[in-house]
Amino acid sequence: MAIDPDLAGRSYPAGEPYFVGREKIREFARAVKATSTAHYDVDAAQELGYRDLVAPPTFAIIVSQRADAQLIEDDSAGIDFTRVVHADQRFTHYHPIVAGDELVAELHVDSVRAMGAGAMITTRAEISTVEGGKVATTKSSIIVRGEEQ
Amino acid sequence: MSVSLEQLEIGQQIGTTTIEVTRADLIRYAGASGDFNPIHWNERFARSVELPGVIAHGMFTMGAAVQLVVDWAGDPAAVVDYQTRFTKPVPVEDLDDGPGAEIEVTGVLGAIDADNSTARVDLTVTSAGQKVLVKAQAVVRLW
Numbered sequence: 704m705a706i707d708p709d710l711a712g713r714s715y716p717a718g719e720p721y722f723v724g725r726e727k728i729r730e731f732a733r734a735v736k737a738t739s740t741a742h743y744d745v746d747a748a749q750e751l752g753y754r755d756l757v758a759p760p761t762f763a764i765i766v767s768q769r770a771d772a773q774l775i776e777d778d779s780a781g782i783d784f785t786r787v788v789h790a791d792q793r794f795t796h797y798h799p800i801v802a803g804d805e806l807v808a809e810l811h812v813d814s815v816r817a818m819g820a821g822a823m824i825t826t827r828a829e830i831s832t833v834e835g836g837k838v839a840t841t842k843s844s845i846i847v848r849g850e851e852q
Numbered sequence: 853m854s855v856s857l858e859q860l861e862i863g864q865q866i867g868t869t870t871i872e873v874t875r876a877d878l879i880r881y882a883g884a885s886g887d888f889n890p891i892h893w894n895e896r897f898a899r900s901v902e903l904p905g906v907i908a909h910g911m912f913t914m915g916a917a918v919q920l921v922v923d924w925a926g927d928p929a930a931v932v933d934y935q936t937r938f939t940k941p942v943p944v945e946d947l948d949d950g951p952g953a954e955i956e957v958t959g960v961l962g963a964i965d966a967d968n969s970t971a972r973v974d975l976t977v978t979s980a981g982q983k984v985l986v987k988a989q990a991v992v993r994l995w
Contacts, residue, residue, distance in 0.1 A: 727884075734884035735915030736871060739928045751927050760922065760931040760990070761915040765885060784889075785901070789910045791937040799929035842935075 706781045706822040706847060711815045713780075715773040717807035720833050721766050725802040728756045735759055748801070758800035764792070767828035767841040770808035774826060782824070782847055790823060790844040797837045805833040813842070820849020855925060857966060857994050866924040866959040866973055871916050872951035873908055873944050881912040895946065907941040908953065913984060914938075917957045917977050921990045924959065924973070932970065933991035942979045955979045962989065969994050 725745075732742035740747035741757040748756050775782050800806070808828040816823045825844045831837050878892050887909055890897040898906050914936050922928045945952035955977060962974035970991050977985035 731884045734877075734881045735912065735919070736877075737915075737919055737922065737928070739922055741928055751929075753929065757927075757929050759915060759928055760918045760934050761911060764911050764915075768885070768887065789938050791935070792911065792914060793933070793935035795933045796929070796931070 706815060706817075706824070707779060708815060708817075710774075710780055710812050710824065713774075713812045715770065715777075715810040717809045718769070718773065720805040720807050721769065723758065723762075723800060723802055723804040723806060725756050727765075728758050728762065728802055731762055731765070732759050735761065753799060753801050755802035758802075760796075761794060762800055763794055763796075763828075763830055763839045763841050766806050766808050766830055767810075767843065770810040770828045771826055771843070773810060774812065774824075786821070786848045788846045788848065790846050791842075792844075793842040795840045795842075797839060800838060804838070806830055806838060807833055818846065818849075821847050822849075823847075855971075855992075855994055857964065857969060857971070860961055860964055860971055862961050862964060864961045866961060867920050868956070868958040869920050871919075871955040871957065873912075873942070873953040873955060874951050875906065875944055875946055878906065878908055878912065878944060881909055881915075885909070885911060887911065903941065904943045905945065907943050910938040913942055913955060913977065913979075914988070916955065917975055917985065917988065918990055920957050920959050920975070921973050921992060925992045925994075930993050931990050932993050934989070936975075936977075936985045936988035938984070939986045940979075940982045940984045942984050953979055955984065959990075 737759045814825045830839045958976045959973045963972040975988035
């Protein structure tokens, strides 16, 4: 399977909204050993000025990896998931993610660079609420390792 | 908010911490994030793709390392930008007593932007003496 060189510039429209639940914020916070009470206790989050529980700084990865899945599962892209390595990641937040948000992510393939027999693919997810408010931009690069000869 | 711009100096250390990682932590992260790649929980599979064994999710390390910054800022949503490159895997051993890996995190103030009221924290993240994250930078909004 080979990476489609014309992948760059392709985009995938927002799929089903992701509903940010309190228990998911608590579960994800525990999983990254986050200790801020604003992830667990609604009163503590409201004391900091938020409507509800606040998501940890990397929580948006759940939403962006769901968007990435559209590309990885797209047979025409030619990506073998078992050969994928995460190379870099960036989160830019415009608005805090809090419990009760309904988020959608539009995925863009920003670049594809050949690396030996493999390729580095950089994607960008533009995350917004279903109402249209900008929430975050996530950027990630993956390396798809080429087949060994 | 516990930090104000005037008190800050570039090069100042904001803190240091050690994160202990067990195999159970990786299973928990897989479930919470939805990333069930077997290299993070299946020793046999990890070795079959030429890894030294089960390795931590890069996103686990990135997600756990930023706690140092959140503690300093006093508000998780104050982290408005956070990026890193993943350079070396973190192998997590299967041990009965104690953690299978330790991740050391140190944060230093790398830049101050008075116009935007933000400060950039540069994180040094190592495990077993190797840098596992490179150019790990968190931009924090200060009030």
